[in-house]
Amino acid sequence: MEIFKKNPSLPVFIAALAIFTLAVTFMSEAYGTGALSTSFVKTLGKTLCLALVAIAMDLVWGYTGILSLGHFAFFGLGGYMIGMWLMYARTEIIVIESMANAPIPPTPSEISDAIGTQIFGVVGSSDFPLIWTFAHSFWAQIALVVLVPGILALVFGWLAFRSRVTGVYLSILTQAMTLALSLYLFQNDSGLRGNNGLSGLQNLPGADAISQDNISIWFFWASAFALLLTYLIAAFIVSGKFGSVIRGIRDDEARVRFLGYSVEGFKLFVFTLTAVIAAIGGALYYPQAGIINPAEIAPIASIYLAVWVAIGGRGRIYGAVIGAGFVSLVSTYFTGGQAPDINLGFYTIKWVDWWLVLLGLSFVLVTLFAPKGIGGLFDLITHRMSPTRHGLPLGPDKGSLREEEAEK
Amino acid sequence: MSNTGTLLEVSGISVSFDGFKAINNLSFEIGPAEMRAIIGPNGAGKTTFMDIVTGKTKPDEGKVLWGELSRNLIGMNEAKIARAGIGRKFQRPTVFEDQTVFENLLMAVKNDRNPLKVLFFRPKFKDLAKVEELAAEIGLSDQLERKSGELSHGQKQWLEIGMLLAQDPKLLLVDEPAAGMTLGEREHTTDILKEAAKTRAVVVVEHDMEFVRRLDCKVTVLHEGSVLAEGSLDHVTQNQDVIDVYLGR
Numbered sequence: 001m002e003i004f005k006k007n008p009s010l011p012v013f014i015a016a017l018a019i020f021t022l023a024v025t026f027m028s029e030a031y032g033t034g035a036l037s038t039s040f041v042k043t044l045g046k047t048l049c050l051a052l053v054a055i056a057m058d059l060v061w062g063y064t065g066i067l068s069l070g071h072f073a074f075f076g077l078g079g080y081m082i083g084m085w086l087m088y089a090r091t092e093i094i095v096i097e098s099m100a101n102a103p104i105p106p107t108p109s110e111i112s113d114a115i116g117t118q119i120f121g122v123v124g125s126s127d128f129p130l131i132w133t134f135a136h137s138f139w140a141q142i143a144l145v146v147l148v149p150g151i152l153a154l155v156f157g158w159l160a161f162r163s164r165v166t167g168v169y170l171s172i173l174t175q176a177m178t179l180a181l182s183l184y185l186f187q188n189d190s191g192l193r194g195n196n197g198l199s200g201l202q203n204l205p206g207a208d209a210i211s212q213d214n215i216s217i218w219f220f221w222a223s224a225f226a227l228l229l230t231y232l233i234a235a236f237i238v239s240g241k242f243g244s245v246i247r248g249i250r251d252d253e254a255r256v257r258f259l260g261y262s263v264e265g266f267k268l269f270v271f272t273l274t275a276v277i278a279a280i281g282g283a284l285y286y287p288q289a290g291i292i293n294p295a296e297i298a299p300i301a302s303i304y305l306a307v308w309v310a311i312g313g314r315g316r317i318y319g320a321v322i323g324a325g326f327v328s329l330v331s332t333y334f335t336g337g338q339a340p341d342i343n344l345g346f347y348t349i350k351w352v353d354w355w356l357v358l359l360g361l362s363f364v365l366v367t368l369f370a371p372k373g374i375g376g377l378f379d380l381i382t383h384r385m386s387p388t389r390h391g392l393p394l395g396p397d398k399g400s401l402r403e404e405e406a407e408k
Numbered sequence: 409m410s411n412t413g414t415l416l417e418v419s420g421i422s423v424s425f426d427g428f429k430a431i432n433n434l435s436f437e438i439g440p441a442e443m444r445a446i447i448g449p450n451g452a453g454k455t456t457f458m459d460i461v462t463g464k465t466k467p468d469e470g471k472v473l474w475g476e477l478s479r480n481l482i483g484m485n486e487a488k489i490a491r492a493g494i495g496r497k498f499q500r501p502t503v504f505e506d507q508t509v510f511e512n513l514l515m516a517v518k519n520d521r522n523p524l525k526v527l528f529f530r531p532k533f534k535d536l537a538k539v540e541e542l543a544a545e546i547g548l549s550d551q552l553e554r555k556s557g558e559l560s561h562g563q564k565q566w567l568e569i570g571m572l573l574a575q576d577p578k579l580l581l582v583d584e585p586a587a588g589m590t591l592g593e594r595e596h597t598t599d600i601l602k603e604a605a606k607t608r609a610v611v612v613v614e615h616d617m618e619f620v621r622r623l624d625c626k627v628t629v630l631h632e633g634s635v636l637a638e639g640s641l642d643h644v645t646q647n648q649d650v651i652d653v654y655l656g657r
Contacts, residue, residue, distance in 0.1 A: 240526075240527070240530070241514060241515060241526050241529045241531075242523070242526045242527040244504070244507055244515045245515060245526060247504065247506060247507060248504045248507070248515060251504055251505070251506060252502055252504065254464075254486075254502075255498075255502045255504070257486040257487050257490070258486055258487075258490050258495070259515065259516055259571070260487050260521050260575060261487055261521050261526075262485075262487045262523075263487065265522075265523050266526075269523045269524075269527075
């Protein structure tokens with residue numbers, strides 16, 4: 001098949017993901033030896049979701065050249081949309097149970113008020129805001145997972161690309177959007193519980209009898225499957241002529257325009273599609289994390305996303321997966337207190353404090369010495385080298401050779 | 409001269425950048441299968457003229473009428489104008505260096521440019537045949553699988569001309585196609601352009617008089633944003649105004 005020919009990494013990735021999924025399953029507490037704790041299975045499941053959103057980032061940045069600092073906001077919005085249903089449905093069950101013993105059966109409006117008080121009491125309110133209209137319906141909220149970030153990306157992208165905002169200015173614009181969104185969500189009257197965010201998302205409604213051991217591995221499978229699908233979609237997109245056009249837009253936008261392609265249309269398509277992919281990743285991530293609050297959406301998260309993709313290797317899908325997986329797992333190791341402190345005698349390096357410095361340093365080193373990222377190491381194995389044609393053209397006399405080649 | 413009417417009619421366009429009149433009441437016409445060379449000193453407005461025709465720059469006044477229906481091109485964006493049948497080659501060779509010659513050509517081959525159609529596009533036999541045919545024409549048949557960044561300067565220029573032809577435009581605007589080429593490469597370039605001009609209009613902007621002579625076509629001399637002289641190369645080189653501003657230096 002052509003998609004395999006154009007993406008030699010695809011079978012390797014599928015095999016690696018399958019082996020990884022099986023290994024985790026057989027080491028989990030629910031279905032295996034229990035070598036991996038449930039919380040670590042959740043961390044791995046979350047990491048797969050981060051790899052998924054990194055692929056989206058790679059499509060939009062590594063392939064199309066739009067350095068978006070807003071894709072983690074779409075990720076968070078997806079989490080909020082699914083979180084609303086999780087919170088509502090679970091609170092509803094609890095409220096109905098506690099009211100069942102009352103001498104007079106409660107009316108629907110009493111139930112609704114009680115749910116409202118439970119959810120919004122923390123921000124001093126008990127009324128459902130308008131945006132919770134569909135929170136009772138699972139399918140409606142699933143649709144909103146796709147629709148809300150999708151429409152936001154569509155409108156934002158249309159305005160930005162139509163005005164031909166590019167490069168750093170577009171990055172600033174997307175960052176402003178992300179900041180505005182997180183500041184808005186921080187407000188108590190935003191309708192999404194302000195800085196408390198939505199919590200208790202790991203408790204699936206009506207699944208109290210099922211252990212988190214099992215739920216964690218189910219979510220892990222779902223995340224692995226979603227990652228596989230995303231990888232296949234991304235491979236399909238970049239392997240054909242569409243891939244040629246978006247890489248062309250990255251390298252020379254004006255040329256693509258003079259070839260007759262509507263650059264704005266292509267950018268908008270990629271921007272919106274990747275926003276939707278990011279949102280689906282978020283909808284799988286936050287039930288595993290258990291809590292979402294506006295701090296997750298803050299611009300720094302989207303910058304991290306760019307750092308993962310840069311460290312993993314832009315413009316190759318497996319690079320994004322490696323970057324997100326590697327950096328977020330190492331980050332968990334260092335910030336989780338597992339890394340041993342280094343005692344220098346006069347000063348003790350606590351990794352919790354110094355991890356960010358290490359990350360920043362490795363980012364600088366990767367940029368300087370391995371501009372293709374970790375994924376670029378595979379080029380050394382496969383000998384996929386880009387030509388080194390430095391030196392100025394020699395001009396008409398020596399023809400096609402360039403300075404350095406001619407001297408050899 | 410062909411009597412089948414005009415393909416492109418530019419009338420009375422002017423444009424100024426910060427008070428500097430780059431184009432001053434310029435008028436220009438070209439027929440459907442005609443070769444034309446535009447010459448002129450630096451700053452005569454040659455590139456600005458191309459920018460206006462291809463939609464990159466909006467003129468302050470004037471009209472650019474296109475095709476049999478005399479559609480006004482002003483106000484249309486670059487992509488739309490390109491789809492209407494105007495192809496443009498830049499001065500500096502601009503090909504997509506990270507992609508193979510094949511991918512470069514396939515991207516340019518005339519097909520539906522809608523993002524969704526492009527996403528599900530799979531090359532058909534006629535597309536592949538077209539790419540082969542063009543590659544043969546520009547002498548890159550055995551380079552199809554190479555990344556275009558590896559090509560020599562002259563080969564990149566040809567590849568870009570090939571990409572232009574792949575779009576199947578009715579009008580080709582070519583900016584200094586022979587810059588930095590060897591003598592042999594120049595001759596090949598002339599052949600490609602002459603062949604193209606049999607079926608479509610070709611406008612070549614060029615500094616090099618020898619190259620223009622080899623093209624053997626009508627010449628338009630630009631100076632300070634308007635047409636100074638027009639006619640055969642011998643005719644314009646004998647024109648006293650032209651000698652004063654351009655050749656006499």
